[in-house]
Amino acid sequence: MKLTFLGCGDGFSVEQGHNSALLTFGNTNLCIDFPESNHTALHQMGKKLNEVEHVFVTHLHEDHINGLAKLALFHRVYPGKIKPKLYVPAGLLADLWQVLRHGLELTMRGKRVLEDYFDVECVENVIEIAGERFELIRTQHVPDMLSYGLLCKPYFYFSGDTRLDETFLGEVAGEVQTIFHECHMQEDQLPSHTSLEELLTLPVTIQEKMLLMHYVDDYVLADAREQVHGKHKVRLAEPLRVYEW
Ligand SMILES: [Zn+2]
Ligand SMILES: [Zn+2]
DSSP states (O other), rough: EEEEEEEBBBBTOOOOOOOOEEEEEETTTEEEOTTTTTHHHHHTOOOOGOOOOOEEOOOOOHHTTHHHHHHHHHHHHHHOSSSSEEEEEEEHHHHHHHHHHHHSSSEEEOOOOHHHHHHEEEEESEEEEEEEEEEEEEEOOSOOOOOOOEEEEEEEEEOOOOOOHHHHHHHHTTTSSSEEEEEOOOOOTTTTSHHHHHTTTTHHHTTTEEEEEEEEGOOOHHHHHHHHHHHOEEOOOOOOOOOEE
């Protein structure tokens, strides 16, 4: 199992791409979220959009889904090995189509629906692909908004966007080797996200497993990340770096 960050940036990032990761395993791949910046990151990896085989949507904030329409259209114009499979948490599907339909519904060959572009699977709890199991974990991002992280034992937990859930982190830390956790890395507390200050209240054994993502562009340079690493046990994830188990 390998995970490559296509972007570690927050919703306003212009230098490093919005937060998304490409998992490769068992001769296939799964992309967690699909911001528009993924196109550039995949190009830098020597990959085309039509090589993306599975996509999971954590939630519907714009910086996590604003590349999906382009991905859909690219696969239609340049078909890949398979029709891409889109995993959408139950409860988000209708709203996702409302976002995407303006660019995808009307075509030269008539009206289209999401299923014309993707093999769509509405997910309740678990995604199974090529023998790997990914559990959906409901996160605490914005009240009443559906948002999810992804748990892939025994490898990792990927938080998606969330506020700190120390109870869950305490439970999951013993089950995985790595915790990819969002952290805005700004002085001001963003109420729907997690701050470094909050993460530093966790037991050190949990902090040691943490790679932080969804951070501001101030940390795009290695020197800035190293300064954090010099002071704390947590690490900042790096764009295009491969993490492997
Ligand atoms: Zn976000
Ligand atoms: Zn969000």
